[in-house]
Amino acid sequence: MKRLLAGLICCWVLHAAHPIWAQNAKREPITLTPAALEIHRQSFVFDGHNDLPWELRSRADAGFVKFDIAQPQSTLHTDIARLKQGGVGAQFWSAYVPADTMKTGDALLQTLEQIDLIHRLTRRYAETFELARTVSDIERIRRAGKIASLIGVEGGHSIQNSLSVLRQLHALGVRYMTLTHSDTLDWADAATDTAKSDGLSPFGEEVVREMNRLGMLVDISHVSVATMHDALRISRAPVIASHSSAFAVAQHPRNVPDEILAQLREKDGVVMINFFSGFVDPEGAKIMAKMFDVFRELREKYPDDADFDRAKARWRKEHPIPRGSVHTIVDHIDHVVKIAGIERVGLGSDFDGVSSLPEQLDDVSMYPYITQELLNRGYTAEQIGQINSGNILRVLRKAEQVAAESR
Ligand SMILES: [Zn+2]
Numbered sequence: 001m002k003r004l005l006a007g008l009i010c011c012w013v014l015h016a017a018h019p020i021w022a023q024n025a026k027r028e029p030i031t032l033t034p035a036a037l038e039i040h041r042q043s044f045v046f047d048g049h050n051d052l053p054w055e056l057r058s059r060a061d062a063g064f065v066k067f068d069i070a071q072p073q074s075t076l077h078t079d080i081a082r083l084k085q086g087g088v089g090a091q092f093w094s095a096y097v098p099a100d101t102m103k104t105g106d107a108l109l110q111t112l113e114q115i116d117l118i119h120r121l122t123r124r125y126a127e128t129f130e131l132a133r134t135v136s137d138i139e140r141i142r143r144a145g146k147i148a149s150l151i152g153v154e155g156g157h158s159i160q161n162s163l164s165v166l167r168q169l170h171a172l173g174v175r176y177m178t179l180t181h182s183d184t185l186d187w188a189d190a191a192t193d194t195a196k197s198d199g200l201s202p203f204g205e206e207v208v209r210e211m212n213r214l215g216m217l218v219d220i221s222h223v224s225v226a227t228m229h230d231a232l233r234i235s236r237a238p239v240i241a242s243h244s245s246a247f248a249v250a251q252h253p254r255n256v257p258d259e260i261l262a263q264l265r266e267k268d269g270v271v272m273i274n275f276f277s278g279f280v281d282p283e284g285a286k287i288m289a290k291m292f293d294v295f296r297e298l299r300e301k302y303p304d305d306a307d308f309d310r311a312k313a314r315w316r317k318e319h320p321i322p323r324g325s326v327h328t329i330v331d332h333i334d335h336v337v338k339i340a341g342i343e344r345v346g347l348g349s350d351f352d353g354v355s356s357l358p359e360q361l362d363d364v365s366m367y368p369y370i371t372q373e374l375l376n377r378g379y380t381a382e383q384i385g386q387i388n389s390g391n392i393l394r395v396l397r398k399a400e401q402v403a404a405e406s407r
Contacts, residue, residue, distance in 0.1 A: 027327045030360055036372040039381045044089025044142065045367045046389035048272030048346060049152065049221075049243035051353030052078045053117050054096050058305075062117050064124050077351035080128050082365035089142050090132065090389065092176065092242060093118045094353065096154040099183035099190075100299055108165060111158040115151060115172050122149050133173050135397045152219065152242055155181030156188055156207065163210050175396070176217035176242055179204070179227060182292040189224040191253040192292035199226035200234070208234045215403030217396065220244070221254070221274075221348070228260045237402040238268035238395040243348035245274050246335040250285035252278070261339035268398065270391045271340065272348030273332045277356035280332055281324035284356070288321060316355050324358040326366075330373045333387060342383050346392045 052069075055076060060066035069079040083091075095114040101107035122129040130141045132148035141148040151174045158177070159165040169177070179200075180190040187204035189195040197204065208231055211218050218235050220228045221244040231239055247255035256271050264271065274280065278288030294315055302308040336345040351357075351364055360369045367388070374384050 027325055030326055030369050030372050030376070032368055032372050033375075036375045037368055039375060039384055040087050040368045040371040040388075042381065043087075043385035043388045043390070045087050045347060046090035046138075046148075046392050047088060047351075047364075047367075048092050048240065048348030048392065049094055049154075049274070049353070050078060050091055050349060050351050050364075051094050051096060052076065052351075053093055053114050053121070055352045056117060056121075057114065058309075062113065064121070070125060070128075077357070077363040079364075080125065082363050083128075083147060085365035086363075086367040087388075088147055088364060088367065090138050090148040090150065092150045092152040092348075093121070094152050094154050095158070095174065096181070096353070097158060099155055099157055099181040102157040102160075102183065102185070107157045108160050111153060111169070112172075115153075115169070115174065118149065118151050119173070131173055133175065135393060135400060138393070138396075150175045152176040152178065154178045155222070156185050156204075157181065157183070159207070161186060161203070163206065166207065166210055166216075167214060170214040170216050174216060176219045176240060177211065178219040178221050178242060179207070179223045179231065181222050182296070184224075189227050190222055191224050192222070193296075195224060195226065199224065199230035205230065205234045212236045212399075212402050213406045215400050217242075217399050220256070220260075224253075225257055225260065228256070229263075232260070232263050232267055232269075236406075237399040238270070239264075240269060240346075240392070240395060241271045241348070243274040243350045244271055245280050245332040246271070246339075248339075249332050249335050250280050250282045252285035252289055254279050255285070256336075258339050261336060261344070264340040264344045268344070268395065270344050270346045270395050271336050272346035272392065273329060273336070275329060275349045275351070275357055275361050276354040277321050277323045277358060278354070280328050280358065281322045284321035284324065287319050321356060323356055326358060326360045326369045326373050328358055329361065329370060330377060333370075333374070334377070342386055343391055343394070345387050347388065 067073050073079040097110035122131045129149045130146050132138045132150050138148040153174050156179050179188045182192050184190045184193040184196050187201040218231050218239045219242045220231050221241045245255045247257040277284045298311045302311050
């Protein structure tokens with residue numbers, strides 16, 4: 001027992017990992033300390049995925065009248081005051097459109113509308129946001145005290161099988177593309193659908209090469225493990241998972257398995273931890289494992305958007321999940337650090353895109369609780385800065401270098 005305990009303590013020292021026995025103990029709510037708040041203030045949060053644009057499209061006619069985020073918005077996870085409270089300095093806004101737009105043929109149309117919405121968001125609130133296309137843009141915008149706003153496209157269906165479209169999305173400011181969303185494409189397999197190409201097809205490999213050439217990050221959230229392997233093999237720039245957690249901690253197919261984390265140690269990249277209870281809580285992940293299959297069936301059954309949304313809400317109500325807590329999120333961070341290294345983890349909340357969030361992580365104001373728990377577990381200020389924004393900045397910079405070298 002003593003040896004086991006010594007082993008655990010050694011583990012803790014080496015990896016700042018939370019020992020197993022403590023994970024199972026009752027977890028108290030976290031109290032913010034001045035020390036943690038100071039560390040949080042010195043760095044800034046660069047979050048990998050926020051779905052506010054989809055909320056504005058689906059609930060507010062793609063405008064800023066119904067939800068003016070300069071005012072507190074109790075039915076959203078995001079508004080300006082809470083972004084500032086949370087120490088958010090850079091944000092990848094998601095230009096998400098549903099995977100079934102592949103079938104209806106308006107994937108690109110809707111994607112362009114969502115990109116336009118993000119551009120309009122930065123202009124409407126120009127004193128708070130500014131569109132960033134490069135790391136030096138981010139640094140300049142940060143110096144001006146504003147939130148650097150970047151665009152991520154969530155799913156390769158958006159390019160409608162065209163590299164020309166991919167290049168035009170880059171020209172509009174898109175700086176990552178998730179290779180798939182929930183559904184498998186002609187050229188890339190999703191984690192939550194049947195496989196077609198056993199990873200990437202030859203065209204899928206072409207897409208990754210073109211993204212490298214452009215300086216657009218390759219995002220392996222949502223894709224199958226075979227697609228992750230192929231993306232890592234083909235990509236010359238570091239890849240990201242913009243909003244995914246660790247499979248070893250919570251067994252949901254949306255999470256990243258250890259075999260991929262181990263490769264990231266060699267190849268560089270960053271896994272930005274998703275906060276959705278259904279992906280991070282071990283019990284929640286089991287209950288939610290079939291979520292995307294269920295939603296696909298409901299979509300077939302309810303072609304009308306409002307009916308579909310109601311059916312999804314009903315299903316969620318019938319399948320309650322444990323929320324998890326900030327402790328749960330830091331378990332995922334610990335695990336990625338243990339397998340892939342401190343340089344390979346970040347934050348990709350999925351705020352305004354999910355139906356359940358961990359305790360003390362209800363909205364964008366609450367990132368300091370993660371900093372506090374990291375500090376409680378022995379992470380240094382420097383390491384916390386890497387997690388909050390340093391790692392994703394490094395990876396973006398490397399992707400820019402790869403693009404510059406291929407010109
Ligand atoms: Zn997503």
